[in-house]
Amino acid sequence: MSALRPTVDFLLHDWLGVDDLTQRPRFADHSRDTFAAVLDTCERIAQDKFAPANRRADVEEPRFDGEKVILPESTHEASRAYVESGMLAAAQDYDLGGMQLPCVVEMAANSFFSKAGIGLGGHMLTSGNANLLMAHGTEAQRRVFAHQEFTGRFFGTMCLSEPQAGSSLSDILTRAEPDGADSASDALGPRYRLRGNKMWISNGEHELAENIVHLVLAKIPGPDGKLVPGARGISLFIVPKKLVGLDGELTGERNDVALAGLNHKLGYRGIPNTLLNFGEGKFPVRGAAGAIGYLVGKPGEGLRGMFHMMNEARIAVGLGAVMLGYAGYEASLDYARGRPQGRSIGPGGKDASQPQIPIIRHADVRRMLLAQKSYVEGGLALALYCARLVDEQHTGEPDAAQEAALLLEMLTPIAKSWPSEWCLEANSLAIQVHGGYGYTRDYRVEQYWRDNRLNMIHEGTHGIQALDLLGRKVVMQGGAGLLLLAKKVNATIERAMPDEALHGHATALAAALHKLGAATKAAWATGVPEEALANAVPYLQAFGHVVLAWMWLDVALASGTDSAAGQGRHAACRFFFRHELPRIEAWLAVVRERDDTCLTMQDDWF
Known part of the structure; x- marks a missing residue:
């Protein structure tokens, strides 16, 4: 039996006191029972849909048949189940189809999916994409794009890195130029044509949803036609895979966004990772090359908007690392309890006629299990504490909200990086507890390590x-x-x-x-x-x-x-x-x- 749910319940109720949040107007319709119902549903879907699909997604990598990216049917089933759960809009207003859940409960519920199959679906990106548009987009952009993402009709990405720039965003070369004389008056926002290449785009191409909403960083050329150097020249654009009307329905036009290739990853294989070409002319739209994109916010303020998404994503990355560590911890604990080997070093311990003992009775195995427990349960506490700060920032009294925002700023680099390093170490120790078996694909601990190794890299490397x-x-x-x-x-x-x-x-x-x-x-x-x-x-x-x-x-x-x-x-x-x-x-x-x-x-x- 998994120890995760009792641990989550303890942290939420006995430590963080989330029941107190129901006294606030936004969460007044909730109670401990409604929170439990959400956790029950997510735990069940994770066990029934995500866990069975996890191994298949690892061994059947995404492949491109020349027209579309192929994923296992079990991945599609898991994704549909997640969308139907309503978790994409869990923290949103009721009038958006949301549940108005506290962030801390939402993240606790999502932890079950991360533990069961973190490399499935990529829903974290869709939620983050939509949340960014809710904060920085126009009313039309929110209605046409973000609202459709909350329903699961559209999925989202963030397109930052480029092959030549990597994490150095000030060196990106993707260009965005006004699209004709009427570009400034487009109802979806100032319209531009984008040309450039983006690398390491998770879920950049798939068939899991009707459409993909790319949020793309690009530079608008100056009057001399040259790109403004440095970060101050970066703007943010909505670039949908398929063009959308003001009613949120597809127009039938394909945008000039093309898959250039798939990256074959060490782990996290269920989510296709892509190289995308914008505006190369493979899918000319409205008689011209160049991908159509709509400006979000003001020119030159692209990083301000994108970091809204990235900071949220960094806490989620930390929680994902925790859950992979937790999965390995539970697997190695179960193995240690059932694997007989060796004998006690106490009196009579060298008597070969005595039965072998479970390896959990060896002090060094307990050391490795205790280390894992301290990493994963401590990391889970940190992630949920940060999520609770998000709730305080948005619904607390002014002074408390301001204090929570400042403390969250301080803790976000730790919430992302610490679990990424030490819950990866937990996965390494889980392999060690299994011994030689842990280094084979007969047991899942090797996959947990491979999946977790990404977390020290994406959403801002350890060094950053x-x-x-x-x-x-x-x-x-x-x-x-x-x-x-x-x-x-x-x-x-x-x-x-x-x-x-x-x-x-x-x-x-x-x-x-x-x-x-x-x-x-x-x-x-x-x-x-x-x-x-x-x-x-x-x-x-x-x-x-x-x-x-x-x-x-x-x-x-x-x-x-x-x-x-x-x-x-x-x-x-x-x-x-x-x-x-x-x-x-x-x-x-x-x-x-x-x-x-x-x-x-x-x-x-x-």
Whole structure:
């Protein structure tokens, strides 16, 4: 039996107190029972549709027959079941067909799908795409595109990267030029013709929905016909695969967007990953080459809009990494309980006539299982805590909302990066628990590792998250975000100090927080960004471990020890403080000293 649902229920109700949200007007129609009904439905669909399709989607990679991308029928069935569940519009207003669910409940419900088959459907992108248009699009753009995405008629993508630019968005070359004399008066927004190539586009081509709504970053040429250099020249456009009328119905015209190829991935194979050509002339539309796109927001403000989608996506990526780690943890726990090997090292342990013992009775196997538990349950707590901040930001009193927004800004790089690194490590440990069997395809733990390896890369690589954290987040508003986080951590420390079982952990966390603050100041002591940021990744790792230690201490305070689940949470907390938190000293040492080993390494020395 899966331990995920009881853990989710504990975190939502006993730790985060989500029932209190039902006192707010937006969520007044909800109760603990309605939240449970949503979780029940999602858990059932995940088990019945996603889990059976997961392995097939892994072994039957997407293929292009020259006209369309072919996916297994089980993937189509899983996608239809998700759409029919209403989860694409779960957090939206009732008049949009939504449920007005809190973000924290929505993310908890989606965790079941990620655990059962994360490489199916790509619905996270569709929700994020539609949410961006709801925030930054015109009324017509919201009605024609976003509303259709919430129903599942259209799916969405985000098209950022290009083959020559990668993560350096300021170097993109896709052009967008006004489409004729009447382009500015188009009812769907200023109309442009786009030409360029986009790489690494998840769900860029498929038959899972009637249409695909691409959100594309491109540059509008200046009066001299040249592209404006840097990020300030980037604009955002809606580029549908098939053109749509003002009534939301397809016009029958294919837009000039063509599949150039599929990327064959290590994992996450159920979602086609594509190279798209915009405006190459393969599908001339309305008598001319160039993909028709509609400007979202103002020219030159494309990144502002796209980051609305990316920040939301980064929390979801972290939660996806957690769920892959959780799937591996449960698999290795089940295996360890049933796999007999070796004998006790105690008295009589060398007697070969005695029966073998389950490997879970070996201390080192328990070490690996405890590490996994501390990573995945701690990561789940972090993701749900961030989702709860989203709800506070949107529905709390003004001061609380402002505070939640600032704290969320601080935690987003951690919510994305920490699970991506350490829940991947959990998957590695799950393979290790299985021994040689774990390295074969007879068991699913190898797939979980392959699927999870993507999460340190997409939606902003590990290095980019580190630069964002140390280069921007901790210094923004004069360090206000860092001070707020420290205040929250110290509040937990103060509550834990009188608890005899947690006093030592509270003391250790206080010392770790002090070391983190000192390292932050030392990194920026010279005011030279190149020196401060040379060791941004070790800083990110230390920062993440301090945050997770805080999560575990706070969770332990909410958890009694009068049940096996409570004892398990306290043991995982103790493991994290004893085995994991001490790692920060080595990471912070190079930050404090502004170690220049990596900075001064020369190309030819390699």
